[in-house]
Amino acid sequence: MSNPSPYLRARSPEQKEERRRHLLDTAKFLLLQMPDVHALGINELARQAQMTKSNVYRYFESSEAVLLEVLVEEFMAWRSELVKALNRGGKRRGTIEHIAWAFTTTWVARPLLCRLTSIFPSILERNVSTERVVQFKQGLLAVRQETAIDFHRCIPSIPASTFDRFIHLALPLLIGLWPLASPGEVSAVVIARPDLAPLRYRFEQDLEEGMLMLLRSLSRG
Structure with missing residues (x-):
């Protein structure tokens, strides 16, 4: 993690971008160590970044705004990895499976993406300006549309609009499944009981099964 020298006020666009980048890198570093993303506040971010709190507010209006920006970058990194994975697969390549x-x-493979996605509609889109939410939504829509095209390239017989619908319906599953599969300490003990086994969720296995069920249903038209 880069650490610019203790801070004179940034003047040039390059210096401002360096400060913003440093804050985002610091936030990601902290989030990967925190069991609870809600624990990242402006005070802690400023301390770890060796900046004043007022300086942090020059770049981000709230901790939620920081987390939204991290989420956008996680989405973009995920799509890059997804494209690589789509180009692999041997005999299964080009199938909905x-x-x-x-x-x-x-x-x-991106637990930070999982964690932030699970709270963006309920928490991250609060305490931020309308303009920032519009920017986030536009970025989310662009990733969704580009990903639908990536899927269409893999299976040209299925329209990109169908894959766009697939991603639209998959998002609630992504949001809801992560907290269900990552219960708190008390809930984890409770569902470990044999009689409550049907209430357990296995994130990777259940997610893939859900994705496949959606794709099969939509591909039948």
Whole structure:
């Protein structure tokens, strides 16, 4: 993690981008160590980044705004890995089974993406300006549309619009499944009981199964 020298006020666009980048890198570093993403506040971010709190507010209006920006970068990194996975697969390449597998494995490989996605509609889109939410939504829509085209290239017989619908319906599953498969301490003990086994969720296995069920249903038209 880069650490610019203790801070004179940034003047040039290059210096401002360096400060912003340093804050995002610091936030990611902290988030990967925190069991609870809610624990990242502006005070802690400023301390770890060796900046004043007022300086942090020059770049981000709230901790939620920081987390939204991290989430956008996680989405973009995920799509890059997804494209690579789609180009692998041997005999399964070009099948909906391969798409479900590629989607799931690349998503599961990014736990920070999983954690932030699970809270973005309920928490991250609060305490931020309308302008920032519009920017986030536009970025999310662009990733979704580009990913639908990636899937269409793999299976040209299925329209990109169908894959766009698939991603639209997959998002609630992604949001809801992560907390269900990652219960708190008390809930984890409770569902470990044999009689409550049907209530357990296995994130990777259940996600891939859900993706495949959606794809099969939509591909039948």
